[in-house]
Amino acid sequence: MAHGPAKGIGRWLFTTNHKDIGTLYLWFSFAMFLLGGFFAMVIRAELFQPGMQLIRPEFFNQMTTMHGVIMVFGAIMPAFVGLANWMIPLMIGAPDMALPRMNNLSFWILPFAFLTLASTLFMEGGAPNFGWTFYAPLSTKYAPESVNYFIFSMHIMGASSIMGSINIIATIMNMRAPGMTYMKMPLFVWTWLITAFLLVAVMPVLAGAVTMMLMDINFGTSFFDAAGGGDPVLFQHIFWFFGHPEVYIIILPAFGVVSAIIPAFSRKPLFGYASMVYATAAIAFLSFIVWAHHMFTVGMPIAGELYFMYATMLIAVPTGVKVFNWVTTMYKGALTFETPMLFCIAFVILFTFGGFTGLMLSVAAADIQYHDSYFVVAHFHYVMVAGAVFSGTAAVYYWLPKWCGKMYNETMGQVQFWIAFIGFNITFMPQHFLGLAGMPRRYADYGLQFADWNMVSSIGAFMYGAAQLLFLYNVIATIRNGKPVSDNKVWEGAEGLEWEVPTPAPYHTFATPPQIK
Amino acid sequence: MSTVKSHRKVVTKLSLWAVGMFGFALFVMPPLYDLFCEITGIGIRPAERYEAAPVAVDYSREVSVTFAATNNEQMPWAFRPMDSKVVVHPGERYEVKFYAKNLTENDMVGQAIPSLVPFSAGDYFHKTECFCFNNQPLAAGEEVEMALVFVVDPELPSSIKSLVMSYTLFDVTPVAADTVAQLQ
Numbered sequence: 001m002a003h004g005p006a007k008g009i010g011r012w013l014f015t016t017n018h019k020d021i022g023t024l025y026l027w028f029s030f031a032m033f034l035l036g037g038f039f040a041m042v043i044r045a046e047l048f049q050p051g052m053q054l055i056r057p058e059f060f061n062q063m064t065t066m067h068g069v070i071m072v073f074g075a076i077m078p079a080f081v082g083l084a085n086w087m088i089p090l091m092i093g094a095p096d097m098a099l100p101r102m103n104n105l106s107f108w109i110l111p112f113a114f115l116t117l118a119s120t121l122f123m124e125g126g127a128p129n130f131g132w133t134f135y136a137p138l139s140t141k142y143a144p145e146s147v148n149y150f151i152f153s154m155h156i157m158g159a160s161s162i163m164g165s166i167n168i169i170a171t172i173m174n175m176r177a178p179g180m181t182y183m184k185m186p187l188f189v190w191t192w193l194i195t196a197f198l199l200v201a202v203m204p205v206l207a208g209a210v211t212m213m214l215m216d217i218n219f220g221t222s223f224f225d226a227a228g229g230g231d232p233v234l235f236q237h238i239f240w241f242f243g244h245p246e247v248y249i250i251i252l253p254a255f256g257v258v259s260a261i262i263p264a265f266s267r268k269p270l271f272g273y274a275s276m277v278y279a280t281a282a283i284a285f286l287s288f289i290v291w292a293h294h295m296f297t298v299g300m301p302i303a304g305e306l307y308f309m310y311a312t313m314l315i316a317v318p319t320g321v322k323v324f325n326w327v328t329t330m331y332k333g334a335l336t337f338e339t340p341m342l343f344c345i346a347f348v349i350l351f352t353f354g355g356f357t358g359l360m361l362s363v364a365a366a367d368i369q370y371h372d373s374y375f376v377v378a379h380f381h382y383v384m385v386a387g388a389v390f391s392g393t394a395a396v397y398y399w400l401p402k403w404c405g406k407m408y409n410e411t412m413g414q415v416q417f418w419i420a421f422i423g424f425n426i427t428f429m430p431q432h433f434l435g436l437a438g439m440p441r442r443y444a445d446y447g448l449q450f451a452d453w454n455m456v457s458s459i460g461a462f463m464y465g466a467a468q469l470l471f472l473y474n475v476i477a478t479i480r481n482g483k484p485v486s487d488n489k490v491w492e493g494a495e496g497l498e499w500e501v502p503t504p505a506p507y508h509t510f511a512t513p514p515q516i517k
Numbered sequence: 518m519s520t521v522k523s524h525r526k527v528v529t530k531l532s533l534w535a536v537g538m539f540g541f542a543l544f545v546m547p548p549l550y551d552l553f554c555e556i557t558g559i560g561i562r563p564a565e566r567y568e569a570a571p572v573a574v575d576y577s578r579e580v581s582v583t584f585a586a587t588n589n590e591q592m593p594w595a596f597r598p599m600d601s602k603v604v605v606h607p608g609e610r611y612e613v614k615f616y617a618k619n620l621t622e623n624d625m626v627g628q629a630i631p632s633l634v635p636f637s638a639g640d641y642f643h644k645t646e647c648f649c650f651n652n653q654p655l656a657a658g659e660e661v662e663m664a665l666v667f668v669v670d671p672e673l674p675s676s677i678k679s680l681v682m683s684y685t686l687f688d689v690t691p692v693a694a695d696t697v698a699q700l701q
Binding site for chain 2: 098099141162165166169170173174200201202203204205206207208209211212220223226227228229230231234237238241299301
């Protein structure tokens with residue numbers, strides 16, 4: 001049944017092909033990335049100077065909320081699901097995903113979830129304004145009417161993620177080519193297997209949390225209403241029971257990408273493969289037992305604070321193993337610095353930096369001071385942007401020639417890298433200083449003493465935003481009229497089954513499974 | 518088609534797991550949290566009647582107790598404490614009154630839910646009589662003075678110098694329909 005893609009829009013609407021669906025996920029996530037990025041630009045433009053210039057404080061709160069929700073659930077997560085769709089079948093020698101029709105469904109409900117969410121911006125009372133963590137009672141008792149749309153869009157995103165994860169797990173467990181044992185799988189496949197398990201475990205908890213909100217708001221229950229015998233702190237526990245594994249859901253596939261690219265451009269096999277697998281599993285396990293370090297200031301018993309503090313610090317150990325392995329892979333390698341490699345090296349440096357600030361935040365006594373300050377904002381942007389987004393960008397540059405059979409413009413890629421790298425650091429490095437000096441997050445205005453660094457930060461943000469437009473242009477230009485590549489192996493140092501199929505990757509690959517030595 | 522069969526097995530297991538986790542969040546975590554709070558003594562505790570035991574009154578010490586009354590947003594009654602603040606000696610028995618009036622034209626039933634801050638004082642504020650132990654039926658336009666009798670335990674940690682006892686009044690008419698019937 002060797003046939004090509006269907007013609008017209010039907011190809012995309014009814015497709016069950018893992019490559020098509022991967023492409024859809026990637027484009028969708030990039031569109032969401034631009035939308036969320038636009039909101040970030042609005043935020044930084046308002047914070048360019050003290051006082052209120054462009055928007056009203058109520059709208060500012062909607063911007064921070066929508067920026068967070070869209071970046072986490074709309075940009076980063078679907079981007080990695082898209083990479084998983086494209087690459088996992090190619091990497092394990094499978095003809096497609098295990099459940100192709102469910103794959104189609106799990107993508108196509110996503111645009112509706114985000115349309116629902118984005119439509120709240122035009123509703124009376126405005127979009128959700130309670131922060132991406134939507135703490136009760138801010139998100140229940142004091143929420144705008146649009147919170148119900150927010151809840152339903154969360155439900156749909158959750159359903160999409162759960163279906164996507166089940167599909168990924170079924171694919172990896174059942175469809176590996178003969179001879180592809182678990183310990184021979186590329187690390188990207190491993191990290192996604194573990195991520196998918198995390199998703200199946202915690203997305204339903206998020207669904208449970210928003211369901212309880214829905215009932216508190218509309219059906220008179222009091223899960224989170226202290227006046228009715230409930231407890232708003234319970235919301236935070238449930239949210240972070242989901243939310244902490246969620247941050248690893250975002251970063252683990254990024255680890256997988258970096259573990260594929262660094263060996264390719266170091267022309268050396270990955271150092272410490274087995275320890276990478278165990279470290280990933282250890283991080284995943286630990287992610288379930290540290291959630292309350294996000295809420296050191298709620299008035300936990302001292303024993304609880306100490307437990308969550310030490311357990312959190314423990315995560316630095318497997319993460320340190322990973323960083324050590326990446327650095328050691330590069331050590332004495334024949335390094336070249338193409339765009340994907342540049343992004344990966346920046347990832348290792350900046351992610352480690354973000355990890356260290358995370359370690360500072362894990363100290364319960366010190367966190368009382370850092371809590372809800374710009375220091376936290378700086379910390380998680382170092383791990384989310386320099387972590388997940390940089391590695392996603394690296395992945396696109398690394399695999400784009402395989403996907404479309406054309407080479408991107410290397411100079412433009414490197415220019416984009418340097419603008420992004422410098423812009424990123426100009427944006428977020430000063431936010432550490434602001435936070436330590438006491439500037440709280442999620443406010444539309446700030447004291448005059450914070451003016452200089454905020455202006456610097458905003459300039460960096462506009463730079464970083466411009467780099468993304470260059471990225472978009474480079475990708476489109478490559479697809480339209482990039483220089484064709486015909487080698488199966490686009491990069492000389494690249495290893496893995498995905499480099500054994502022709503370039504560009506045909507619509508159907510591995511109809512007969514390859515033999516793994 | 519052995520692969521199809523094994524897909525089914527994996528998918529069934531994972532789906533059940535997902536449903537299980539949803540149930541866990543919705544039905545296990547809240548009670549578990551309440552249990553945890555009860556064991557560690559933080560958070561809100563249910564209204565319990567205290568059997569007064571004779572204790573020596575500590576006249577050397579004063580503790581201020583502030584009373585607050587709030588209406589749940591669906592509750593249209595007037596509701597306020599008649600003494601907003603009293604200064605008490607630990608061990609002594611005090612009585613204060615709360616005022617409530619049904620401002621509507623319907624017979625209704627209210628229920629007050631107590632909350633005490635600081636949380637760590639929870640074990641030392643004893644209610645021997647409280648309107649929050651029972652629900653309060655009021656006919657249309659009817660008003661009532663409701664009593665709260667309490668003792669502050671002399672064991673109250675010396676660091677605590679003031680307490681806030683707050684009540685939120687809920688409309689429980691739909692679930693207390695038989696009480697409404699008695700008003701007729």
